[in-house]
Amino acid sequence: MDSFSFQIPTQIHVGRGKIQDLRNVKLPGKKPVIVTSGTSIKKFGYLDTLRIILSELQIESVIFDSVVQNPTKRNVEEIVEVFRENQCDFLIGFGGGSSIDAAKAAAAMLTNEGDLWDYVQIGTGKRKAFVHDPIPLIAIPTTAGTGTEGNATAVITNEATGEKVGIGCCFPRISLVDPELTINISPKYTAFQGFDALFHCMEAFIAKKAIPISNPLALDGVKIIFNNLATAVNHGENMDARSNMAWGATLGGMVICLSSCTTAHNIEHSLSGIKPAVVHGAGLIIISSAFHRLGAKRIPEKYAALADAIGISMPNQTIQEKAHAFLDAFEQLKFDCGVGKLCLRDYGFLESDFDEIIEKSHVIAGGAFSRDLYEITDSDLRTMLLESF
């Protein structure tokens, strides 16, 4: 057994109506900035719910509702300004991954000097380490996807350099994972977000950085999502499926922090970097079949374990047969969720874009792909893109 280290300090509450747990937890301050993008959370009354709870607790709050879809460094700076102007003392990240990530980065920049990009570890980042603990943050996700409520990473875009990077900056102090807040998500976005969560669990399991604590959680996440995603997509009102997906997504967030994602995520960041219309989950789905077919060839034992985890393997099967059975089940899940035919052409990519996609994937990886258990060459990448075309 190789050595490993881990920590997930967040207090996590999961279940229907858990937003109401705000009444029971020890709040880390007296006056929060609520960070949100302010679209669906207003439309569906979630923001009102939160404000009612806070006002009943006699907690005055300030709302910052201008987080954009891929939250920017400027967004983070604006939150810092609003926080200081209003003399707030904690943050509530409320919404999808964008809102919570912007709040995470602001939490760190409120206690650490300089510019956010001083603390970025790749590209034009200055590779400094945060010195001080962040301002306390409560995360309340309204999607079942990124799992950001279960880790310390914020994905932030630098408008000046065009970089979109993950910054390890702030574990939420408390995360309230309430599946009732996901009930109005459309089938399409339920699928996109749900597959993002599934890929977090699958990739954390096959990644080079997988460790003894991440493996059972990742496999359990894969099982939960396989058992519930199609129901959540096709019967969005099914609260049991929504609850399981909410927990599966949180598990996904936890396991990519205990282990890591793989090159599949690099390729997707490259795709959505080139065509911003590519939603993250959709980009991952597009590349997924080709990516995992290659994986099942190179590390079939890992995919056999995935087959075991979802309960489809038989004892008399070879490793290769089990790995294939998993790939088949995966294709079936994509089909059942209505995303079986998603491909690069749907977003207007041309074969002539492949060079740029490959180059950008390397830039995002900081050079060589190093998070996989097997070597992925540019030729492999080109094959994957062609198969995903």
Added chain:
Amino acid sequence: MDSFSFQIPTQIHVGRGKIQDLRNVKLPGKKPVIVTSGTSIKKFGYLDTLRIILSELQIESVIFDSVVQNPTKRNVEEIVEVFRENQCDFLIGFGGGSSIDAAKAAAAMLTNEGDLWDYVQIGTGKRKAFVHDPIPLIAIPTTAGTGTEGNATAVITNEATGEKVGIGCCFPRISLVDPELTINISPKYTAFQGFDALFHCMEAFIAKKAIPISNPLALDGVKIIFNNLATAVNHGENMDARSNMAWGATLGGMVICLSSCTTAHNIEHSLSGIKPAVVHGAGLIIISSAFHRLGAKRIPEKYAALADAIGISMPNQTIQEKAHAFLDAFEQLKFDCGVGKLCLRDYGFLESDFDEIIEKSHVIAGGAFSRDLYEITDSDLRTMLLESF
């Protein structure tokens, strides 16, 4: 899915030589009290290793080496006194569960007013809640058993009232789980401690309080311990088995905090309360076969899942057949570890002691047994004791 909440904030480092990670972690203070029982850790040079690391870090430390096997309230008070007299600012719990538990309770009493028993939630305890965060504690276990490095509980004995209770008081800030520190443990104690860890995982899985995060970790712990305990017992020099057992034990500590133990632990506390010569692990082993035979009758689906986890079940088996297969594998493990025949008579119990054992089990449980998924009557208990006689 029912709602659930959890938190394990400890930074955990696992692997050979991890005691050396003291050099790399952010120490939570400048002057620790090292809390230990000072027997084997001196004999085998572990204390010297720790002191060398600290002196190279130019960290002055104070040693409290008088922790007794079942650490007492007086022990805790003594540690508090030594800490204050020497103006220390953090604690290192170094040894078996006793040392770390005494340090945990002292950590809480150094920042909270009054008497330790004010914070005990059963018996003569005053059922108060701790108000302040404890003094930071680094846990360095030298056994693979209690798993106290993975949870907040300290088991402390009150000499005045005869009570031995678990007190939720302090998560270690950092735990360094170094299997090299367990290499000199005798086969007998390796078995006793290893079965304690196994029971933590098994009981956390079958307990009423089991939650989605505890189940995969508990099942993985059961699998790891089934695969490694007999080797650790019979080939104590096998570092891979020792490493896996160290991690299995930490998992056990984590899962009883995420879920709970069951009545098996109450019965054991009753046994060792009546006959202090009964080592905790031995007492658990004695009662285990009868306890789990009853469990496999009442909740066979849980024992079938245990069979699945250790990879011995076949798809064509019924739930009951799988549950039985698990019981058989469990008996084999006991036999392989040389503890297959351990029984109440070995410790001088008489059938006439059964009434007292049953009564004390209830007192420890605070009345009715409430941690099991099924009702356990006094008649069940009497049958178990007879079968364990």
